[in-house]
Amino acid sequence: xxxxxxDVGSARARAGLxxxxxxxxxxxxxxxxxxxxxxxxxxxxxAEIWQAVAEALAEARRMAGASPARIQALAFDATCSxxxxxxxxxxxxxxxxxxxxAEAARLGAIPHEVVRRAGGTVSPEMQTPRLMWLSGNRPDxxxxxxxxxxxxxxxxxxxxxxxxxxxxxxxxxxxxxxxxGGWAEDLLARLGIGDFPRAEPVLPAGTAIGPxxxxxxxxxxxxxxxxVAAGLIxxxxxxxxxxxxxxxxxxxxSNCVMAPGDRPVASLWGPxxxxxxxxxxxxxxxxxxxxxxxxxxxxxxxxxxxxEAILDRIARAPEPGAGIHVLPDMRGNRAPFGDPxxxxxxxGLGLGRDDATLDALYWRxxxxxxxxxxxxxxxxxxxxxxxxxxxxxxxxxxxxxxxADATGAEIHWQPEDAVLRGTAIAxxxxxxxxxxxARARFAREARITRPDPAGRARRExxxxxxxxxxxxxxxxxxxxxxxxxxxxxxx
Numbered sequence: 001x002x003x004x005x006x007d008v009g010s011a012r013a014r015a016g017l018x019x020x021x022x023x024x025x026x027x028x029x030x031x032x033x034x035x036x037x038x039x040x041x042x043x044x045x046x047a048e049i050w051q052a053v054a055e056a057l058a059e060a061r062r063m064a065g066a067s068p069a070r071i072q073a074l075a076f077d078a079t080c081s082x083x084x085x086x087x088x089x090x091x092x093x094x095x096x097x098x099x100x101x102a103e104a105a106r107l108g109a110i111p112h113e114v115v116r117r118a119g120g121t122v123s124p125e126m127q128t129p130r131l132m133w134l135s136g137n138r139p140d141x142x143x144x145x146x147x148x149x150x151x152x153x154x155x156x157x158x159x160x161x162x163x164x165x166x167x168x169x170x171x172x173x174x175x176x177x178x179x180x181g182g183w184a185e186d187l188l189a190r191l192g193i194g195d196f197p198r199a200e201p202v203l204p205a206g207t208a209i210g211p212x213x214x215x216x217x218x219x220x221x222x223x224x225x226x227x228v229a230a231g232l233i234x235x236x237x238x239x240x241x242x243x244x245x246x247x248x249x250x251x252x253x254s255n256c257v258m259a260p261g262d263r264p265v266a267s268l269w270g271p272x273x274x275x276x277x278x279x280x281x282x283x284x285x286x287x288x289x290x291x292x293x294x295x296x297x298x299x300x301x302x303x304x305x306x307x308e309a310i311l312d313r314i315a316r317a318p319e320p321g322a323g324i325h326v327l328p329d330m331r332g333n334r335a336p337f338g339d340p341x342x343x344x345x346x347x348g349l350g351l352g353r354d355d356a357t358l359d360a361l362y363w364r365x366x367x368x369x370x371x372x373x374x375x376x377x378x379x380x381x382x383x384x385x386x387x388x389x390x391x392x393x394x395x396x397x398x399x400x401x402x403x404a405d406a407t408g409a410e411i412h413w414q415p416e417d418a419v420l421r422g423t424a425i426a427x428x429x430x431x432x433x434x435x436x437x438a439r440a441r442f443a444r445e446a447r448i449t450r451p452d453p454a455g456r457a458r459r460e461x462x463x464x465x466x467x468x469x470x471x472x473x474x475x476x477x478x479x480x481x482x483x484x485x486x487x488x489x490x491x
Contacts, residue, residue, distance in 0.1 A: 001019070001020050001070065001072045001073070001431070002017045002018065002019060002025060002064065002066055002070045002071050002072065003017070003018045003019070003020070003071075003072070003073040003074075003424050003427050003428045003431075004016070004017055004018075004057060004060075004071050004073065004074040004075075004222075004226075004424075004427060005017075005018065005074075005075060005077075005420045005421070005422075005423035005424035005426075005427055006053055006056070006057065006074070006075070006076045006077070006155070006423065007076075007077050007078070007234060007237065007417075007419050007420050007423055008049060008052075008053065008076065008077070008078040008079065008151060008152075008155065008234070009078075009079060009234060009252070009253065010034070010079060010094075010095070010096070010253045010292075011031055011032065011033075011034065012029050012030065012031045012032070012052070013029060013030050013031075013032065013049060013052035013053045013055075013056045014027065014028070014029040014056055014417075014420060015027065015028055015029070015053070015056035015057045015059070015060040016060065016417065016420035016421075016423075016424060017060050017061070017064050017066065017071070018421075018424045018428070018442070020428070020431075020432075020441075021441060022421070022424070022425075022428075022438075022441050022442030022443070022444070024416050024417075024420075024421075025064045025066075026060040026061070026063035026064035026066075027060060027063075027417065027420065028056045028057075028059035028060040028063060029056050030051075030052035030053075030055040030056045030059070031052065032044065032045070032048045032049050032051075032052045033045070033048065034094060039099070040097075040098065040099070041093075041097050041099045042093075042094040042096060042097045043081075043091065043092050043093050043094050043097065044081060044092040044094055045092070046083060046090040046091075046092050046154070047090075049092070049151075049155075050155075050158055050219070053076075053155065053220070054219055054220050054221060057071075057220055057221060057222070058221050061221070068221055068222045068223045069223050069225075071222050071223075071226050072225065072226055072227065072431070073226065073227050073228075073229065073427040073428055073430065073431055074159065074212075074220075074222070074226050074227070074228045074229070074427050075156075075206075075228065075229045075230070075231040075423050075424070075426040075427035076152050076155040076156055076159075076228075076231040076423065077152055077231050077232045077233065077234045077236075077237035077419060077422065077423040077426075078150070078151035078152040078155060078231070078233070078234060079094070079095040079151060079233070079234055080095045080125065080127070080150055080151070080169065080172070080173045080233050081093060081094050081095045081150070081151040082127055082130050082148070082149075082150065082151070083147070083148070083149050083150070083151055083154040084134070084141060084145060084147075084148055085145065085146050085147030085148070085149075085154075086141060086144040086145060086146060087144060087146060088144075090147075090154075091141070092151065093130060095125055095151075096125065096254075096288070096289065096292075096331065097124075097125075097130075098124040098125070098331070098332070098340055099124070099130075099133055100124040100129035100130045100132060100133040101124040101129075101340050101341065103124070103129035103130075103132035103133050103136075104121075104122040104123060104124040104126065104129035104340065105122075106129075106132070107122045107128060107129055107132065107191070108120070108121045108122040110187070110190070112184065112186075112187050113177060113180060113184070114128065114175045114177065114184050114187055116264045117177075117264055117269065117270055117271065117272070118269055119264070119265070119266060119267040119268050119269055119334075119335065119338050120264075120266050120267065120338065121267070121338030121339070123269075123332075123334060123338070123340060124340050125288075125334075125340075126173055126174075127150070127173045127174045128174065128175045128187075128191075128193075131148075131191075131193045131196060132191055132193060135192065135193045142196070145196055145197055146197060147163065147197060148196050148197055148198070149163075149165065149200075150165070150166070150169035150170070150173060150174075150233070152166060152168075152169055152231040152232060152233060152234075153165050153166055153169055153200075153230075153231075155231075156209055156228055156230065156231060158216060158219075159212055159213070159216040159220065159228050160209050160210050160211070160212060160213055160216055160228050161213035161215065161216065162209050162210050162213075163199075163200045164200050164201055164202070164203050164209050164230060165198075165200045165201070165202045165203070166202070166203060166204075166205060166230045166231055166232060167202055167203065167204045167205065167230075167274045167275060168205050168230075168231070168232040168233055168236050168272075168275045168276065169232070169233050170202050171272040171273065171274065171275045172233060172236070172269070172270075172272045172275050172284070173233070175187050175188060176202070178202075178272075178273050178274055179273050182202070183198065203230040204230065204274055204278050204435075205229075205230055205231065205232050205236075205240070205275075205276065205277075205426045205429075205435060206229050206230065206425070206426040206427075206428075206429030206430065206434065206435035206438065207229060207230045207429075207430070208227050208228075208229055208430040209227075209228045209229060209230055210227070210228065211224050211225060211226060211227055211228070212224050212225075212226045212228060216228075227430055227431070228427075229426050229427050229429055229430055230426065231423055231426055232275075232276070232422065232423065232426060234250075234252075234419055235250040235252075235256045235258065235284070235419075236258065236275055236276050236282075236422070237418075237419050237420075237422035237423045237426070238250040238252075238258075238390040238391060238418045238419040238422055239258040239276055239282070239390075239422065240276050240277075240421075240422035240425055240426070240435075240439065241390065241414075241417075241418035241419060241420070241421030241422030241423070241424075241425060241442070242388040242389070242390045242412075242414065242418040242422070243386075243388035243412040243413075243414060243443075243446045244439070244443065245386075246384060246386040246387060246388050246412065247259035247260075247377070247380070247384050247386075247387055247388070248387070248388040248389070248390060248418075249373060249387055249388070249389045249390070249391075249403065250390050250391045250418075250419070251290070251291065251373075251389060251390070251391040251392070251393035251394055251399070251403070252290075252291050252391035252392050252393065252419075253289070253290070253291040253292050253295075253392075254286060254287060254288050254289055254290055254291065254292070255286065255287040255290040255291070255369065255372070255373055255391075255393075256284050256285065256286040256287070256334075257284065257285045257286075257373065257376050257377060257380065258276075258282050258283075258284050259282065259283055259284075259285075259380055259384075260280065260281065260282060260283075261281060261282065261283035261380070262281045265283060265379065265380065266336075266338075266379075267285070267334075267335045267336045267337065267338045267379060268283050268284065268285045268335055268376075268379060268380065269283065269284040269285070269286070269334075270282055270283035270284055271283050272284075277435060277436065278435075283380065285334070285335040285336075285376035285377075285379060285380060286334035286335060286376075287328070287329075287333075287334060287335070287369065287372045287373065287376070288329070288330075288331040288332050288333070288334055288340075289328075289330050289331040290328060290369045290372070290393075291391075291392060291393060292330075292331070293328050293330050293344075293365055293369070294307065294362060294365060294366060294369075294393075295307075296330075297358065297361055297362045297365055298310060298362070300353065300358055300361075301355065301358050302353065307392075307396070308395075308396065310359060310362055311396045311398045311399065313355070313359055314359050314362070314363050314398065315397075315398045317359075319363075319458065320356065320359050320360040320363050320364075321348075321359075321360025321361060321363055321364040323348040324346065324347065324348040324349060324360055324361060324364040325346075325347045325348060325364065325368070325462070325465050325466065325469060326344065326345070326346050326347075326361075326364050326365045326367070326368035327344050327345040327346075327368060327466070327469055327470060327473065328344055328365055328368040328369045328372055329342045329343060329344045329372075330343065330344040335375075335376050335379060336375055336376065336378075336379045342473075345469055345473055346361075347469065349361065366399065366402060367402065367406070367459070367462055368466065370402050370403050370405075370406035370407070370459070371406055371459070371462060371463050371466045373403065373406065373407060374406045374407050374408075374459075374463065377407055377409075383407070383408055383409065384407075384409050385409060385410060386409055386410045386412055387403070387407060387409040387410070387411055387412065388411075388412045388413070388414075388418075388446070389403060389411050389412070389413050390413075390414075390417075390418030390419060391418075391419070394413050394418075397449070400413055400449040401449055401452065401455065402455075402459075403449075404449045404450060404451045404452070404455075405451050405452055405455030405456050405458070405459045406459045406463075407451075408451055408456060409451070410448055410449070410450050410451075411448065411449040411450075412446040412447075412448055413446055413447050413448075413449070414444045414445070414446050414447075415444075415447065416444060421442055421444075424442060425438045425439050425442050426438075428441070428442070
């Protein structure tokens with residue numbers, strides 16, 4: 001028996017095959033495009049994503065030499081992108097689309113438990129403000145909706161033909177409170193958006209949805225006996241697949257810290273009961289577009305080297321760009337400020353475009369990202385002694401050392417992909433005695449990176465400047481607001 005896990009990220013679908021003991025047998029990926037328009041909106045083509053999923057699964061099977069009959073379990077994780085389904089077809093709003101920032105601000109002013117669990121200020125990356133935007137700006141689509149789901153749940157629907165929702169996505173991104181009776185009908189009525197389709201059962205991660213449909217099996221190249229289980233949002237899958245008993249940093253296109261917690265904290269998301277494991281609640285603190293910032297800098301190089309090549313070069317000439325300081329909020333700040341309109345700051349940048357200059361900018365942006373992670377951990381409570389890490393940034397030993405030095409925590413990293421592993425755990429759960437038993441079976445030994453005293457001292461000096469720059473940014477923003485008010489009032 002082999003277990004299949006599919007992770008759909010911001011630009012790529014990845015498939016992993018595992019044996020019953022949790023050993024990774026094969027992994028493959030296929031890319032897909034982001035669709036953008038002139039208003040800063042972003043989306044995906046669902047058919048293209050599904051094709052990428054099928055091709056990644058087929059390639060992983062080929063690498064493993066596995067027949068379709070050997071794949072007996074499957075689950076999906078995905079970004080919190082929103083899939084709109086009408087009789088005419090489907091449309092996907094990308095997770096990082098901020099079209100609903102005005103609606104998010106309006107929702108954030110309402111005293112309600114849904115808002116409280118969004119940290120007191122609602123992100124436009126949540127689904128509720130998107131529902132508000134759709135109802136107000138796309139009434140033609142709103143009136144014809146036959147389905148409205150998170151991407152991980154839509155992928156399970158395409159595979160099985162059975163409409164369900166995962167507790168993970170529904171508790172974390174929708175106006176659904178698992179410990180308060182489910183859907184927040186009072187809030188939905190107040191917002192005038194209570195008529196969207198939502199009759200699907202809400203299932204904990206790792207719950208069997210059912211076998212592949214005839215169509216799903218044909219399109220994925222698998223057999224109908226393969227059981228599909230409820231999945232998770234990608235970051236939550238990473239938390240499930242990373243080292244247990246500690247907070248987890250998912251360091252990818254964006255960064256988020258997942259930690260146990262059962263009470264709301266300002267600017268943090270949650271608590272979300274049962275979002276990963278039944279009977280346990282989790283809180284989340286996020287940084288938008290962190291890996292995306294590093295990718296944007298990588299694209300500036302004349303020869304566009306890979307991230308690994310850049311980091312290897314930086315490791316041979318440590319601490320480049322000491323005069324450069326970066327606030328990495330290029331697409332807003334989720335925590336601790338909860339401001340999607342906030343923007344980043346770069347201090348000390350010259351005009352060079354050579355590798356050395358860009359290496360310096362890349363490294364100092366990475367330092368800024370790590371200091372932002374430290375700020376989230378400070379918001380969560382006492383500094384953790386241990387921090388598990390997963391995601392693309394975790395593959396670099398230099399980045400793991402940076403996070404250790406910036407946070408003061410031991411960094412625990414399991415070399416195999418934690419996001420795919422977490423999704424494989426969900427897939428295996430129906431055949432393994434439940435999700436906790438599957439997690440124990442899939443656990444792997446972690447590599448530990450400890451803080452370096454000299455590195456800690458450098459990061460503490462950087463942090464003092466980081467905080468001062470944030471204060472300066474706030475002062476400038478206040479001055480700009482005052483000037484705009486004066487212009488508008490004629491004073």
